[in-house]
Amino acid sequence: MEEKFKILLAEDDENLGMLLREYLMAKGFETVLKPDGEAAYDAFMKQKYDLCILDVMMPKKDGFSLAQDIRVLNSEIPIIFLTAKSLKEDILEGFKIGADDYLTKPFSMEELLFRIEAILRRTSGVKQKEQQTYQLGKFSFDTQKQTLSDESSTVKLTTKESELLKLLCSHANDVLERNYALKKIWIDDNYFNARSMDVYITKLRKHLKDEPGVEIINIHGKGYKLIIG
Incomplete structure (x- = not known):
């Protein structure tokens, strides 16, 4: 049996977080949901993930700080930011940290899935393609x-x-x-x-x-x- 891709999802909006988690699980991704940056960082320390989806605005530790901490531990893991603001500075900040992609809320579940699949197609073949x-x-x-x-x-x-x-x-x-x-x-x-x-x-x-x-x-x-x- 093929091993499932594992996603770390950090989202403080409980309803959106649960919806995203259920949707991703239904699409075959093992998904761990955490409500703030600190909890997500603890989760990242404890097990291996294939991709992170991080809300930018979160309590305790925001998405950008979390991404920087994650990048120290793993410079390769793909990161998608979810942002409520489409401010160019935010997006630039995200790419500077090393984001692979970002989505501005509100977004469709299908678009998120499309972005995830595109990134995983790229990165799972990264050893041959890099x-x-x-x-x-x-x-x-x-x-x-x-x-x-x-x-x-x-x-x-x-x-x-x-x-x-x-x-x-x-x-x-x-x-x-x-x-x-x-x-x-x-x-x-x-x-x-x-x-x-x-x-x-x-x-x-x-x-x-x-x-x-x-x-x-x-x-x-x-x-x-x-x-x-």
Whole structure:
């Protein structure tokens, strides 16, 4: 029998916490609910979890402080913040601490599930996927040096180009969700950043145009897919 993913849920709103816990349990996740940051930290110390969902505004220890404490113990575990405020400073603060994602209340259960599954797909394959070099047909992409090379030339990518290509590579032949990429790289999925990302996608296509086996395609209404033949 496959072992269940274990989620630590820290939420001080009792009704929302119970609803989320029941929903996640019904979807096959073993879920431990704690009503404040201190209780959640104690729970984290006692057993192993695969993912944390932390409310930002909590008594005794807020979500950001809790996340920082958790990160000291485990730098890899995915963290999703639940925030009642969509203040950019809050979101930036969360990403600085190392959030993998955030949801602004009110949100739908389905959206939370979608985010969890996307993160777990990424992180459960992280050992194979957290690699320094990707082979894209005749091109070799070095994520550390931010270079794209073939036998005859090397192109130095900008940081944004490199981050975007790395995300595409880690989702190769799978959909890279547009909003996820925007939040991960640009922090905010607003209109201007979305236009900016389109420009970078165009730049990456130009870099890869001499390799017919590699293509970045648009998935209407969802995002992009890096096709590696």
